[in-house]
Amino acid sequence: MTVVDTLVVGALGAWLGSIVFFSFVAAPALFAELGSDRAGEAVNVVFPRYYLFGVAMAAVVLAVWVVGPLAFDTAEPPLAADAGVFVGAAANLYARYVLVPKMEAAGADAFAQYHKQSVGLNLLALAGVTVALVSVTA
Numbered sequence: 001m002t003v004v005d006t007l008v009v010g011a012l013g014a015w016l017g018s019i020v021f022f023s024f025v026a027a028p029a030l031f032a033e034l035g036s037d038r039a040g041e042a043v044n045v046v047f048p049r050y051y052l053f054g055v056a057m058a059a060v061v062l063a064v065w066v067v068g069p070l071a072f073d074t075a076e077p078p079l080a081a082d083a084g085v086f087v088g089a090a091a092n093l094y095a096r097y098v099l100v101p102k103m104e105a106a107g108a109d110a111f112a113q114y115h116k117q118s119v120g121l122n123l124l125a126l127a128g129v130t131v132a133l134v135s136v137t138a
Contacts, residue, residue, distance in 0.1 A: 004068040005136070008061050008077070012133040015057035015088070019126045022050055040112065047118070048100050054092035054125060061085050061132070077136060084132030091125040 001009070026046075030039040062085065068074040095118060103114050 002072070002074060004064055004072055004074045007064045008136055009133070011057045011060040011064075012085075012129060012136065015054055016126070016129045016133055018050065018053055018057075019122065019129060022046070023122055023126070036112075040115070044103055047103070048096060051092045051096035051100065054129075055089060055096060058085055058089035058092065062089075081132040081135035084128040084130070084135065087128030088125040088132065089128075091121040091128065095121045 027039075027043055030042050033039070034042065065077050065082075069076055099114060099117060099121065106113055
């Protein structure tokens, strides 16, 4: 595995791991322990950083994919990987820069109002990043 491959797989793996951990471990534990209102407040505190982390991992992958073929004569990524990263990045960008400000403006009722939308965006990012990671490691 080349340095380029290691960077891409590492960034995609970290991004996918963050989605899986937040969605299937952290958020359910918070809701089970704190109840809907308090857990919603806690999750709203995490959301900006969580989505920004996804954007940062997408930026690493895209930067490596741009520089890799130019500087290291590596192969172009598969189209499915490009599409997966684009979908995941778009979901995270929308969530961070459109959804989170709406949630902050809505105040205490924001979590209930925007929960379905955040879940949908999270699932979209999960699917995109999974497709990208599977595509580059196949």
